[in-house]
Amino acid sequence: MTVALEVRNLRAGYAGREILKGVSFQVDADDFFAIIGPSGAGKSTLIRCVNRLVEPTGGQVLFHGVDLLQLDQARLREARRNIGMIFQEFNLIERLSVMDNVLTGRLGYTGTLRSLMRMFTAEDIRQALALLDRVGLGEYVDKRADRLSGGQRQRVGIARALIQNPRMLLVDEPTSSLDPKISREVMGLIREIAREFHIPVLCNIHDVELATEFCTHVIGLQDGVKKFEGRPAELNAQALHEIYAMEVL
Amino acid sequence: MNGPAVDVRAAAIAAGRRRGRALRSLTYLAIFGAVLWSIQVIMIADTDWARLAASSAGKTLASFLEFDYRLLPELVDPTIDTALMATLATLAGLLLAIPVAWLGAANISPLGRASYVVGRFLMTVSRSVHEIVWGLIFVSAVGLGALAGILAMGVRSVGFISKIIAEAIEDVQPGPIEAMRAVGGNRFQVLWYGILPQIVPVVLGTMIFEWDINIRRSTIMGLVGAGGLGLVLFRQMAMLNYGGVATVILAVLCLIILGEIVSYYARKAVI
Numbered sequence: 063m064t065v066a067l068e069v070r071n072l073r074a075g076y077a078g079r080e081i082l083k084g085v086s087f088q089v090d091a092d093d094f095f096a097i098i099g100p101s102g103a104g105k106s107t108l109i110r111c112v113n114r115l116v117e118p119t120g121g122q123v124l125f126h127g128v129d130l131l132q133l134d135q136a137r138l139r140e141a142r143r144n145i146g147m148i149f150q151e152f153n154l155i156e157r158l159s160v161m162d163n164v165l166t167g168r169l170g171y172t173g174t175l176r177s178l179m180r181m182f183t184a185e186d187i188r189q190a191l192a193l194l195d196r197v198g199l200g201e202y203v204d205k206r207a208d209r210l211s212g213g214q215r216q217r218v219g220i221a222r223a224l225i226q227n228p229r230m231l232l233v234d235e236p237t238s239s240l241d242p243k244i245s246r247e248v249m250g251l252i253r254e255i256a257r258e259f260h261i262p263v264l265c266n267i268h269d270v271e272l273a274t275e276f277c278t279h280v281i282g283l284q285d286g287v288k289k290f291e292g293r294p295a296e297l298n299a300q301a302l303h304e305i306y307a308m309e310v311l
Numbered sequence: 312m313n314g315p316a317v318d319v320r321a322a323a324i325a326a327g328r329r330r331g332r333a334l335r336s337l338t339y340l341a342i343f344g345a346v347l348w349s350i351q352v353i354m355i356a357d358t359d360w361a362r363l364a365a366s367s368a369g370k371t372l373a374s375f376l377e378f379d380y381r382l383l384p385e386l387v388d389p390t391i392d393t394a395l396m397a398t399l400a401t402l403a404g405l406l407l408a409i410p411v412a413w414l415g416a417a418n419i420s421p422l423g424r425a426s427y428v429v430g431r432f433l434m435t436v437s438r439s440v441h442e443i444v445w446g447l448i449f450v451s452a453v454g455l456g457a458l459a460g461i462l463a464m465g466v467r468s469v470g471f472i473s474k475i476i477a478e479a480i481e482d483v484q485p486g487p488i489e490a491m492r493a494v495g496g497n498r499f500q501v502l503w504y505g506i507l508p509q510i511v512p513v514v515l516g517t518m519i520f521e522w523d524i525n526i527r528r529s530t531i532m533g534l535v536g537a538g539g540l541g542l543v544l545f546r547q548m549a550m551l552n553y554g555g556v557a558t559v560i561l562a563v564l565c566l567i568i569l570g571e572i573v574s575y576y577a578r579k580a581v582i
Contacts, residue, residue, distance in 0.1 A: 113493055115489055115492055115493060139495040139496070139497060140495065141495075142492070142493060142494065142495035143494065143495035145493075146494075147490070147493040147494075149486065149489070149490060151486050152486070153486035153487050153489055153490035154487065154490075155487045155490075155504060155505070155508050155509075156487075156508070156509070157508045157509070157511065158504075158508055166490075166491065166494060166496075166504050167494050168494075169491065169494050169495065169496040169500045169504065170494050170495025170496060171495075172500075174497060174499050174500065177496075177499075177500050177503060177504070178499075178503065222490075222494070226494055226495075232493075
């Protein structure tokens, strides 16, 4: 199995506080890889270190063999095009239409002048339409993003990530702003799409039940340290106790 | 914490609150005293009461109310001039305000602290110099006329517009910015898609407000020969034709009401 992402001894922190204390793992090309752990464990920082929205202080992030931490700004932007990201709060541009929001996923491929005028290519628009149909929002193309429900917004977020033609998806707590039923739908959609487009997923999720249901591989993070690694089936009470350090279980 | 300990703490808190109350009362008293003193020194001692009693004041006020309607046809062109000058000045102000706001917004200022200070300084300079003074400066640069007036009002507008925009930029939601960085957007694209849509309503509202102010400003730009209603106003004043002055003021009022109506629909369309 080919390795899509290999993280080695990753460290991050600021103002003298260490948030990640040397985390290592590797994501295979067909993995749905979950990072679980209590809030404050560093899950969000870890996922943002992969595409350097947060600058790590040490270690290596090898994406298809290339260390992303060594890239200059221009090459980093090129690398980011290949990594789609889905956010907890969706991070849509509220006042733009659903179509425009999806098209922003093409910014990395679009020149500055063209993006100034929102001139995306006909091919981009065709692809955006196809993806919106795929996530079930074909009817909502012209709606403004702030008119949609939470579940619909997250679907726009998914389409925006996919239009990048990514070789990996980073997913940051995709369901924390959604109710349980919609959460399950969104997770299901992400899994289906990942299989369809053959892209691995690296997903932060605090909901252990969802993680075991949808993911193929799990690591548990606690206070910036990896405490568990294995398949969801191996996540027993003792492992959870290790990760969450719960007094009552 | 049990019985006696609670009592001790409660007593301490009550004492603290008493002290706070006393201090507040003293502060209010001092402010009140200062106001009274100002009224005495500035108004009571400094006013020519005899003249007020002889009272030409009532008569003067009354003469303002006799509107001079013969002036109306002559006001059409100057009203249009004034509206155009205010519009151009506001647009010029916005154009100049954008780079200043960019410098003066702490979260995106290109060179960090250094450029932030420069931006904030430019805002203060623009606001702390009166439009008449700006007008005199531009008259010496480009000569008497509408251009000097427009430049003066434009530069004077920068301070307010850029300050509001900079603060709007500092208040934007970080989420969309993060998303635009994550898709591989460059610096400009992150600004254009991550920040701009979020501040458009504020920018538009500020522009309309500043336009409204610039209409009034343009009435005193007559002093630098900027033409428009300001020139007519000063002429009527020089002729001691108070009814004419009142009519010009009426025209300004109409223009501003018109602006209010336009702004209502413009805001609705954009927000």
